[in-house]
Amino acid sequence: MICLQTQSLLADEKRMRYVSEQFISGRPRRCTSCSPKVPEALKNTVAVAEKCNLLLEFGKLRFPVYQPPDGFTREHYLRHLCVQGLHDRYGIE
16 A cells, blocks of 8 residues: 555665554454454454455556636646635735
8 A cells, every 4th residue: 555655666775664563454363453443343344345346557647627617727726725725725926
């Protein structure tokens, strides 16, 4: 997941990583023992995973198609929203 987000390869030794203790993964018995208050969590996780069929094309970025309001380019509208947010949150002109 981190490789997808950072556009890195698993083979890259300098890529960002999480240590394995931060995740519940591995054998089902270990996973169920970590969440005894929610016994259906593991079954639901497996059900969701079995429904996923995602193929990603690496090296190609995909952005949603967005049409800004009339009178704005996408870049100008993004800048407008940023300036408005700075003003609203911090009083910066």
